[in-house]
Amino acid sequence: MKLLRVGPAGAERPALLDQDGTLRDLSALVGDIDGALLGDGSALDRIRAALGAGVLPVLDPAGLRIGPPVGRIGKVVCIGLNYHGHAAEVGAAIPAEPVVFLKAPDTVVGPDDTVLVPRGSVKTDWEVELAVVIGRTARYLETDEQALAHVAGYAVAHDVSEREFQIERGGTWDKGKNCETFNPLGPWLVTADEVPDPQALGLKLWVNGELKQDGHTSDQIFTVAQVVRYLSHFMTLYPGDVINTGTPAGVAMGQPEPKPYLRAGDVVELEVEGLGRQRQELKDA
Helix, strand or coil: CCCEECCCCCCCCCEEECCCCCCCCCCCCCCCHHHHHHHHHHHHHHHHHHHHHHHCEECCCCCCCCCCEECCCCCEEEECCCCCHHHCCCCCCCCCCCEEEEEEEEHCEEEEEEEEECCCCCCCCCCCEEEEEEECEECCCCCCCHHHHHHEEEEEECEEEEEHHHHHHCHHHHHHCCCCCCCECCCCEEEEHHHCCCCCCCCCCCCCCEEEEEEEEEEECCHHHHHHHHHHCCCEEEECCCECCCCCCCCCHHCCCCCCEEECCCHHHHCCCCEEEEEEEECCC
């Protein structure tokens, strides 16, 4: 299923995109697309049954904003330097273990919402990523099979980053990762049954119509299953938690001088195969 949330920011309603591309309202069945829903197999079964019975009301998508596909996110866990090509382009050694950092849930916005260039920023960068959404509470998982069984679904994420804040201003990466609007998510949460192999997905990103990133999840250093299993030994993962799994080569930081960092007025478009497409216009904060 392709689950999504539509409507004004903070007042989104749950919806579903059916196989014919028709938008359907889920508000009579569930309150929201969130951890409580994703951890409730019976609720998901009710949605599937209603979809099969053809009883879900149609929504007119005209002028309707698409919000993040998951509400009330508990945490956003991110993996850095997780593609061989990206590590090579920035001159970083292949990490022996996943590089982990956190983004605050309030960085998450809709897939087509405005992205704000922070005040004083000269190195705002783009990063298309595969996002993993957790569906079952995960602690101390032992196998890759267990890890994938705890995944509710997948989405497109844009891990926007400010490289000066991240690397040159001291401390951890958090300052360059948690600026307002720095995690567009969506348009859909595609349930795991429709993504049989998360290591078989293409990722692309364009800036002002020019293709910048053209990668594939097969280039990940640590697979989705390995990442979920690894994280479960350092933190408890709850339904509705989001994991950004890293970006392929092609970011601004990895390009020759003068590096083409983002500015107000730029337009970024990105997609992950089978998971939909995002488009953001950048403005000054």
